[in-house]
Amino acid sequence: MILKRKAAKTSVTGGCFQPPVSSHFKAEFQKRVRATTHNSGARSGFTLLEVMLVLGVLAIFAGMTVPSVMRMFGQQKLTGAAERVRSAIASARIRAIESGIIYQFCSETNGSRYVVVPFEPDHANSQAGGQGGGATLLTRAAGRLPAGIAFSSVNFRTAAAPTTTGAPAAATASAGASHKLLPGSLDGLPNAGDLAGANWSTPVLFHPDGSSGADLEITVSDQKMQHIKLHVRAFTGAVSIERLVAGKR
Numbered sequence: 001m002i003l004k005r006k007a008a009k010t011s012v013t014g015g016c017f018q019p020p021v022s023s024h025f026k027a028e029f030q031k032r033v034r035a036t037t038h039n040s041g042a043r044s045g046f047t048l049l050e051v052m053l054v055l056g057v058l059a060i061f062a063g064m065t066v067p068s069v070m071r072m073f074g075q076q077k078l079t080g081a082a083e084r085v086r087s088a089i090a091s092a093r094i095r096a097i098e099s100g101i102i103y104q105f106c107s108e109t110n111g112s113r114y115v116v117v118p119f120e121p122d123h124a125n126s127q128a129g130g131q132g133g134g135a136t137l138l139t140r141a142a143g144r145l146p147a148g149i150a151f152s153s154v155n156f157r158t159a160a161a162p163t164t165t166g167a168p169a170a171a172t173a174s175a176g177a178s179h180k181l182l183p184g185s186l187d188g189l190p191n192a193g194d195l196a197g198a199n200w201s202t203p204v205l206f207h208p209d210g211s212s213g214a215d216l217e218i219t220v221s222d223q224k225m226q227h228i229k230l231h232v233r234a235f236t237g238a239v240s241i242e243r244l245v246a247g248k249r
Helices: 023-042 048-099 192-196
Strands: 011-013 016-018 103-107 113-118 141-144 149-162 168-174 204-206 216-222 227-232 239-241
Touching: 048 103, 048 113, 048 141, 048 149, 048 204, 048 216, 048 227, 048 239
Parallel strands: none
Antiparallel strands: 011 016, 103 113, 103 204, 113 141, 149 168, 149 216, 216 227, 227 239
């Protein structure tokens, strides 16, 4: 007696053999797919607690970084103003060398304005051949520091008593704040009338050889009491800038 085995039902799709899948396995698979889809649909957003937590972290971060950023911007602004003053003082020296007469840099006492003008009256220059001589108006310049920044002091630098090391210590003496410009010194500037009534500090003088009249210390400060000092050397007329000194936070 020949026994015939019943062959298992198989299927062929696209030429590939697929093993038989039981109905129980199919039902379990579909159940898990439905559960996964339901859970993913329920997690479509953030809860109010999570949003408030993120906002709180951002607020703390902003409170820590914003003051530092604002302080950095303020220091950059003050440093830029000091560099502008240094450039103006240097231009007074160059004008004195080129023109052959004394030039001056004047800053407004506790103000923000400054001028670069001749210290002595303009002299007459003759044209070629000595004919048609006439007064030549020398170059002048005026400027203003950024808002919130002003000249706080102009002091003479002098040698004080020797220190314990035997070297003389640098000292400062307050300069006068009632310097008056000569009539005509501001001629040619667009705001000459307004500048004439300003209270000018002791000028920084430059001679035709490039030297300055004295060692001076000019301080530029802002509303937060941060300040930068500029030093003018008498012998060379060179201008240097000290490091910014922080004030109130």
